[in-house]
Amino acid sequence: xxxxxVGQRVLAGLAQQVDSVTEEEVGLAAAPVEGVxxxxxxxxxxxxxxxxxxxxxxxxxxxxxxEVFGRRGLAxxxxxxxxxxxxxxxxxxxxxxxxxxxxxxxTERLTETARIADQGGVAQFTVMDHWFQMEVLGGPSEPMLxxxxxxxxxxxxxxxxxxxxxxxxxxxxHPGLLAKTVTTLDVLSGGRAMLGIGAAWYEREHxxxxxxxxxxxxxxxxxxxxxxxxxxxxxxDQTPYAGTHYQLAEPVNVPPPLxxxxxxxxxxxxxxxxxxxxxxxxDACNLFGESPDAIRHKLEVLRGxxxxxxxxxxxxxxxxxxxxxxxxxxxxxLAVMETYATLGISxxxxxxPGDDPVAxxxxxxxxxxxxxxxx
Numbered sequence: 063x064x065x066x067x068v069g070q071r072v073l074a075g076l077a078q079q080v081d082s083v084t085e086e087e088v089g090l091a092a093a094p095v096e097g098v099x100x101x102x103x104x105x106x107x108x109x110x111x112x113x114x115x116x117x118x119x120x121x122x123x124x125x126x127x128x129e130v131f132g133r134r135g136l137a138x139x140x141x142x143x144x145x146x147x148x149x150x151x152x153x154x155x156x157x158x159x160x161x162x163x164x165x166x167x168x169t170e171r172l173t174e175t176a177r178i179a180d181q182g183g184v185a186q187f188t189v190m191d192h193w194f195q196m197e198v199l200g201g202p203s204e205p206m207l208x209x210x211x212x213x214x215x216x217x218x219x220x221x222x223x224x225x226x227x228x229x230x231x232x233x234x235x236h237p238g239l240l241a242k243t244v245t246t247l248d249v250l251s252g253g254r255a256m257l258g259i260g261a262a263w264y265e266r267e268h269x270x271x272x273x274x275x276x277x278x279x280x281x282x283x284x285x286x287x288x289x290x291x292x293x294x295x296x297x298x299d300q301t302p303y304a305g306t307h308y309q310l311a312e313p314v315n316v317p318p319p320l321x322x323x324x325x326x327x328x329x330x331x332x333x334x335x336x337x338x339x340x341x342x343x344x345d346a347c348n349l350f351g352e353s354p355d356a357i358r359h360k361l362e363v364l365r366g367x368x369x370x371x372x373x374x375x376x377x378x379x380x381x382x383x384x385x386x387x388x389x390x391x392x393x394x395x396l397a398v399m400e401t402y403a404t405l406g407i408s409x410x411x412x413x414x415p416g417d418d419p420v421a422x423x424x425x426x427x428x429x430x431x432x433x434x435x436x437x
Contacts (some may be wrong), residue, residue, distance in 0.1 A: 086278060166233060175414070178420060184423070225247065225251055233274065257324055327344055342363060346379035346380070387416075
């Protein structure tokens with residue numbers, strides 16, 4: 063499979079972000095990252111990055127498709143998205159808006175890519191939660207749309223795709239307002255919203271636009287409180303919430319979401335904290351694209367956390383980020399997917415490579431997605 067240059071830059075940027083974390087923060091938890099995929103030829107690079115991320119116990123996020131899910135998680139007492147190897151699925155992550163003539167074609171290109179994905183059997187469509195484009199994709203001078211406004215627009219031009227940010231940064235919105243925002247998306251999309259959430263990492267955009275950016279330890283404390291708050295609001299419980307960082311005197315959420323409630327995905331490979339948060343609060347995990355042996359180990363760790371907190375491991379959807387361009391060699395790609403499917407992975411997320419996401423989405427929908435769903 064060919065390696066896309068966009069993915070190369072994103073991976074390099076992620077490693078740069080990990081290296082920039084201070085020694086005092088190592089071992090607490092890592093920041094979320096987005097836009098990473100994998101190809102077999104880059105496993106060594108991912109292993110080096112995984113070792114760094116492991117020290118930070120970090121996180122990434124994403125989601126699955128509404129109409130094929132619906133098993134009840136024991137610890138959550140609610141419907142959760144469940145993927146199976148019988149319905150392995152594709153998620154498209156639209157991380158880059160810098161395509162030829164973006165000044166005039168940005169909206170049309172985004173719209174057409176999403177519509178093709180929607181009609182072509184793609185399960186999920188995500189965008190980033192950033193105000194500035196990531197530096198590895200050009201930084202603040204490159205185009206970047208606000209995430210939830212973009213998802214609201216996409217809800218109106220699609221019918222089936224699950225819609226999410228990959229991922230919501232906990233510093234970007236107060237948790238009560240975040241719950242309301244995702245509820246609104248869920249209502250207006252007909253029950254297709256997903257909350258993907260992480261601890262945020264892009265300090266430059268916070269400083270640039272005057273948004274507080276607490277230390278990593280505090281961001282993860284806020285992340286856990288936010289997970290508690292959104293679940294409470296979506297349950298209809300109006301008991302005042304009193305946490306260390308957030309206090310809600312009247313947690314009312316009317317109308318409620320159409321999903322009961324929208325699923326939550328927390329991703330990443332951190333064994334101590336991230337996977338524990340998945341087991342305790344989430345409906346799905348999203349792992350870094352690593353070797354099958356590494357993925358098998360991470361899922362075993364997740365199973366252990368589920369046993370400790372009383373969550374049904376089998377009810378959690380297991381997904382991963384993946385790098386490369388399957389359209390260059392669909393047979394090789396599908397062979398790799400069969401290996402991951404045997405481990406329980408039911409969705410992979412990929413960023414369109416190159417300058418034409420419309421053509422790539424069309425090719426994937428016609429030549430790859432139908433065969434992927436048969437694995």
